[in-house]
Amino acid sequence: MEMEEKEFVEKVVQVNRVAKKTKGGNRIAFSVLVVVGDKNGKVGVGLGKALDVATAVKKGISLAKKSLITVNLKGTTIPHVVKVKRGAAKVLLKPAPPGTGIIAGGPVRVVVEAAGIRDIVAKILGSDNKASNVYATLEALKKL
Numbered sequence: 001m002e003m004e005e006k007e008f009v010e011k012v013v014q015v016n017r018v019a020k021k022t023k024g025g026n027r028i029a030f031s032v033l034v035v036v037g038d039k040n041g042k043v044g045v046g047l048g049k050a051l052d053v054a055t056a057v058k059k060g061i062s063l064a065k066k067s068l069i070t071v072n073l074k075g076t077t078i079p080h081v082v083k084v085k086r087g088a089a090k091v092l093l094k095p096a097p098p099g100t101g102i103i104a105g106g107p108v109r110v111v112v113e114a115a116g117i118r119d120i121v122a123k124i125l126g127s128d129n130k131a132s133n134v135y136a137t138l139e140a141l142k143k144l
Contacts, residue, residue: 007038008036008037008038008065009036009037009038009039009113009114010034010035010036010061010064011034011035011036011110011113011114012032012033012034012057012060013033013034013035013106013107013110013130013131013134014032014033014130014131015030015031015032015053015056016030016031016032016033017029017030018030018031018049028051029049029050029051029056030049030050030051030052030053030056031047031048031049031056032047032048032049032053032056032057032059032060033045033046033047033060033130033131033134034046034047034048034057034060034061034063034064035064035110035111035114035134036061036064036065036068036114037111037113037114037115037116038114038116039113039114039115039116040116041070041071041072041073041115041116042068042069042070042071042115042116043068043069043071043111043114043115043138043141044064044065044066044067044068044069045064045067045111045134045135045138046059046060046061046062046063046064046065046066046067047060047063047131048060048061048062048063069138069141069142071115071116071117071141071144072144073116073117074095075098075119076098076117076118076119077095077096077097077098077100077117077118077119077120078093078094078095078117078120078141078144079095079144080095080144081093081094081095082140082141082143082144083140084136084137084139084140084143085126085136086132086135086136086139087127087132087135087136088126088127088129088132089124089126089127089129089132089133089135089136090124090125090126090127090136091108091122091123091124091125091126091133091136091137091139091140092122092123092125093108093112093120093121093122093137093140093141094120094121094122095119095120095121096119096120096121097119098118098119099119100119100120100121101118101119102117102118102119102120102122103120103121103122104120104121104122104123105122105123105124105133106130107124107130107133107134107137108122108124108133108134108137109122110134111134111137111138111141112137115141122137
């Protein structure tokens with residue numbers, strides 16, 4: 001188990017506090033969006049929900065590990081330009097020459113770093129929703 005923890009990089013993208021009205025008052029829980037990757041072409045996303053943040057993060061990590069996808073890399077970048085629309089989120093990923101680094105906004109940057117891509121130019125064109133943008137980025141990486 002200890003080796004598995006070191007194998008993957010885990011990043012929490014978003015912590016959301018959600019409340020539900022019940023007869024006895026408010027029921028408060030947390031939903032946590034987690035990105036997991038091995039920095040070597042594998043990346044996954046999980047949305048864990050629980051009554052406390054720590055448990056939600058654990059659930060998110062285990063869900064992310066189950067949904068791992070393999071990304072086709074060309075050296076330190078991606079093979080070609082890809083544009084994806086998923087829901088309201090639109091994401092554009094472009095390959096970049098070595099030494100460029102990761103030029104990308106928050107949610108896209110997290111997914112791309114976890115996948116192990118070192119040179120890329122990315123743009124979020126649609127939604128501001130972090131979860132939507134993470135899923136759109138994952139969709140784009142699947143298309144490669």
